[in-house]
Amino acid sequence: MKNIITTLLAIILIAFATEATAQSFEVIVNEANKTETISKKDLSEIFLKNKTKWDDGSSITPVDLKASSETRKAFSNEILERNVGAIRSYWQQAAFSGAGTAPVERSSEAEVITFVKNNPGAVGYISESTDASGVKVLTIN
Template sequence: MKNIITTLLGVFLIAFATEATAQSYKVIVNSANSTESISKKNLSEIFLKNKTKWDDGSSISPVDLKSSSATRKAFSNDVLGRDVGAIRSYWQQAAFSGKGTAPVERSSDAEVITFVKNNPGAVGYISESTDASGVKVLTIN
């Protein structure tokens, strides 16, 4: 009986952990962008500005949500593999050494959508529950 309870508890914890870490964001690009899907590795390279051109040669303009955003926290942990504080430190060091600047930040999902609509090379992320009308949602593979 004790083994059954332990096993059930383990299954419950795994199920809960999986649900709690489910993707809570969606990645968006300008509707004119021909990209349909993207890997987490490519997203990481884009948001760390190691990849600066789309496959068609056009410039990429990543846009972040404000650092206190729960969606940004989820995106940073899931895609960049680091928390928001570590990413901010990364960009402070890069700026200090002259190696680059952080992506532009917007305060809300609506502002990210507006930025992406107005910039053909833009890529951003918004809350999974936000209406993405007017922009294209990418499949993450």
């Protein structure tokens, strides 16, 4: 009986932890970008640099937060379906083989917002609680 209760408590805690990290970020683009919605698949392709052009043909420039960011951890887990360490390994292998380089990184959400404001093709992410003034927040479908 004790094992059943322990198992149930663990399941409940995992469910709450998953709920807490789900959608704890917003995807942002430059205000001039015509895009309004984006799929998780397209976001993953963009941040793995498999998709490099917006629908209008302009170049996409993804921007990541630093690896220790909780927002990056949530984004990587939910959108890329891999943890930050696995993504860093992916980019190390890509760089070593000459297949590509990782997205630019910024140290803070304010820096991500500034980067997106200054680069028309940029796409980044910030925590839901961060003020997104000056950039457009996309709907993820």
